[in-house]
Structures are given as structure tokens and as C-alpha cells.
Amino acid sequence: MPIKMQKSNSEDIELLWYNISHFNQTIQFALCCIFIFIFYLAYGYLQEYIFALEGFKQYGWYLTLIQFLYYTIFGWIESKWRNSKRQIPLQTYYILAFLTVGTLGFSNSSLKYLNYPTQVIFKCCKLIPVMIGGIIIQKKQYKFIDYLASSCMCLGLIAFTLSDSQVSPNFNILGVIMISCALICDAVIGNAQEKAMKLYKAPNFEIIFYSYFIGVFYLLIGLSINGDILRGASFCYQFPIVYFQAFLFSVSGYLGVQVVLTLVRTCGALTAVTITTCRKAMSVVISFMFFKKPFTINYIWAGLLIVLGIYLNVLGKNNVNVIDIFKNIRHRGKKKTLLDIV
Numbered sequence: 001m002p003i004k005m006q007k008s009n010s011e012d013i014e015l016l017w018y019n020i021s022h023f024n025q026t027i028q029f030a031l032c033c034i035f036i037f038i039f040y041l042a043y044g045y046l047q048e049y050i051f052a053l054e055g056f057k058q059y060g061w062y063l064t065l066i067q068f069l070y071y072t073i074f075g076w077i078e079s080k081w082r083n084s085k086r087q088i089p090l091q092t093y094y095i096l097a098f099l100t101v102g103t104l105g106f107s108n109s110s111l112k113y114l115n116y117p118t119q120v121i122f123k124c125c126k127l128i129p130v131m132i133g134g135i136i137i138q139k140k141q142y143k144f145i146d147y148l149a150s151s152c153m154c155l156g157l158i159a160f161t162l163s164d165s166q167v168s169p170n171f172n173i174l175g176v177i178m179i180s181c182a183l184i185c186d187a188v189i190g191n192a193q194e195k196a197m198k199l200y201k202a203p204n205f206e207i208i209f210y211s212y213f214i215g216v217f218y219l220l221i222g223l224s225i226n227g228d229i230l231r232g233a234s235f236c237y238q239f240p241i242v243y244f245q246a247f248l249f250s251v252s253g254y255l256g257v258q259v260v261l262t263l264v265r266t267c268g269a270l271t272a273v274t275i276t277t278c279r280k281a282m283s284v285v286i287s288f289m290f291f292k293k294p295f296t297i298n299y300i301w302a303g304l305l306i307v308l309g310i311y312l313n314v315l316g317k318n319n320v321n322v323i324d325i326f327k328n329i330r331h332r333g334k335k336k337t338l339l340d341i342v
């Protein structure tokens with residue numbers, strides 16, 4: 001199924017510092033997908049591994065601060081190596097940094113109240129707020145199949161949450177609220193980044209460096225007020241291995257962000273969300289394989305609804321009419337399936 005790539009106005013396209021402009025659009029898309037899966041599967045595993053440390057779950061915001069500091073260092077090194085000037089106004093970065101803090105901070109902190117698979121399933125449904133953000137921020141118009149996909153995701157999300165509330169002793173509605181806040185921030189930031197990149201032609205590393213550098217100050221202020229910075233530092237002083245684990249976690253996340261921004265630049269925010277959503281589905285499987293947790297068959301049905309939503313979303317990107325799908329299902333005598341339509 002070919003994916004439509006956006007025109008870049010002869011702008012060079014880099015993937016992890018390698019120019020891939022000479023590849024055709026299909027190869028560019030495939031390379032982005034492969035590296036997203038590699039880096040973010042490692043990112044998800046390391047995130048759950050860190051929070052598996054007894055007593056660490058309450059320090060999600062402190063981990064976010066460590067993560068932002070690492071990202072800032074990586075971005076500063078790259079900006080010095082590139083020797084480039086800032087292209088996006090600082091006022092825009094103040095907003096992007098605030099949204100980035102909300103995205104990662106609420107996401108990390110929600111693990112205090114939710115199972116990791118439930119947190120990931122919520123993030124799988126980022127398509128819904130991204131569509132809303134696209135309509136409000138970029139005045140985009142979506143097709144009926146996109147709304148159908150988001151409806152399937154909503155139903156699957158509700159079913160998964162209800163299942164988790166029944167089998168998980170640690171379930172807390174506050175975790176749902178926190179991960180929902182992370183989703184809202186994530187939806188806005190994806191569209192805001194896409195709009196800024198189109199308008200100012202800013203490179204990926206610039207967006208990462210300034211967003212996380214400014215975000216560090218937001219986090220320092222917040223954590224200093226509530227006292228978490230001292231409590232988190234005291235806990236990690238007893239378990240210094242956390243800093244090394246957070247380093248690996250941040251490296252995989254930083255490289256993953258680089259690839260996602262390349263995908264946003266070439267395909268748009270909605271396509272990037274679809275690919276990262278598929279990666280999150282694999283993270284759920286890996287989580288159940290490597291970490292002990294309660295399980296119910298209802299997780300599977302809820303997950304299948306979300307997978308159906310993802311599949312419908314991909315069909316929509318390939319301009320498949322949902323009415324044609326149902327017509328072909330009814331006329332089985334012609335021996336056509338959904339795969340024949342795609």
C-alpha cells in the first residue's frame with residue numbers, strides 16, 4: 001500500500017544525519033518505520049524496566065527531568081556540530097516546550113496508577129486528539145473512514161480501561177486523567193511541530209534542543225515547588241543505576257524523536273501517529289511477554305477493536321472509500337476481500 005509523501009520543496013531529507021533525499025518515497029517511508037520500531041520498542045521496554053524498580057513509580061516527574069536534561073545535552077552537542085542558527089521564534093518554543101513537558105511528564109507519571117499496557121493503549125489512540133488538533137490548528141478536513149477509525153479506537157479504549165479496572169489492583173482513575181492530559185498535549189504538539197517545520201524549515205535537532213532545553217526550566221520550577229526534585233534525587237542516590245538506565249532510555253527516545261520528526265516532515269503528523277501507534281501495539285505484546293502482570297481475555301477483544309481502527313486509518317490514507325468496502329463484503333460472489341481493495 002503506497003503512502004503519500006508530502007512535498008518538501010527540494011529540501012534535503014535527513015534520517016539520523018544521513019541524507020535520504022536520493023531514495024524514492026517508498027524507501028524513505030520504510031526506513032523511517034524500521035528505525036521508529038527499533039528505537040521506540042527499546043524505549044518502551046526501558047521505561048517499564050525503570051518503573052519496575054520498587055519504590056520508583058512515584059518519581060515519574062523526576063525521571064522526566066532527567067530525560068529532558070539528557071535530551072538537552074544531546075541537542076546541544078548536535079547544534080554545535082551543525083553550527084546552525086535558530087530559525088523558529090522563541091515564543092513558539094515556549095509553547096512547544098510546555099506541551100512537551102506535559103506529554104512526557106504526564107505519560108511517565110501515569111505509570112504510578114496504571115499498568116504499562118493500559119498506558120500504551122491510551123497512547124495508541126492519539127489519532128483522536130490529533131484529528132481534533134488538525135481540524136482546529138491546521139483547518140484540516142478528514143474523511144468518514146477517519147472518523148470511523150477513531151470511533152473504533154474509542155470503543156476499544158473504553159473496553160481496555162474497564163478490563164484493567166477489574167483485574168489490576170493498582171488501577172486508579174487519576175492515571176486515566178493523567179494519560180489523557182498527555183494525549184491532549186501530544187495531539188497539539190504534533191500539529192504545532194508540523195506547522196512550524198513547514199513555515200520556518202527548521203531542522204529536527206533545533207526543535208528537539210530548544211523544546212527540551214526550555215522544558216528543563218519548567219520542570220525545575222515545578223519540581224522545586226512540590227519538593228519532588230529532592231525526594232527523587234535522594235531515591236536515585238540510593239540506586240545510582242537509575243541514571244544509567246535513564247541514559248539508555250533517553251538515547252533511544254532521542255533517536256526515536258529524530259526519526260519521528262523526519263516522518264512528520266515527509267508524511268505529516270497523522271501518518272506519523274499511525275506508525276507510532278502500530279509500534280505501541282507491539283510494545284503491549286512485549287510488555288506481557290517480559291513483565292508479570294494480570295491478564296484477561298477482554299484485553300484481546302479491546303485490542304482488536306483498536307487494531308481495526310488503525311487498519312481503517314491506513315485504508316483512509318490510501319483513499320479507500322469505506323462504502324466500497326462494505327459493497328465488496330456484500331458481493332462475495334465476486335471473490336473480493338478487503339485486501340483486494342487496498
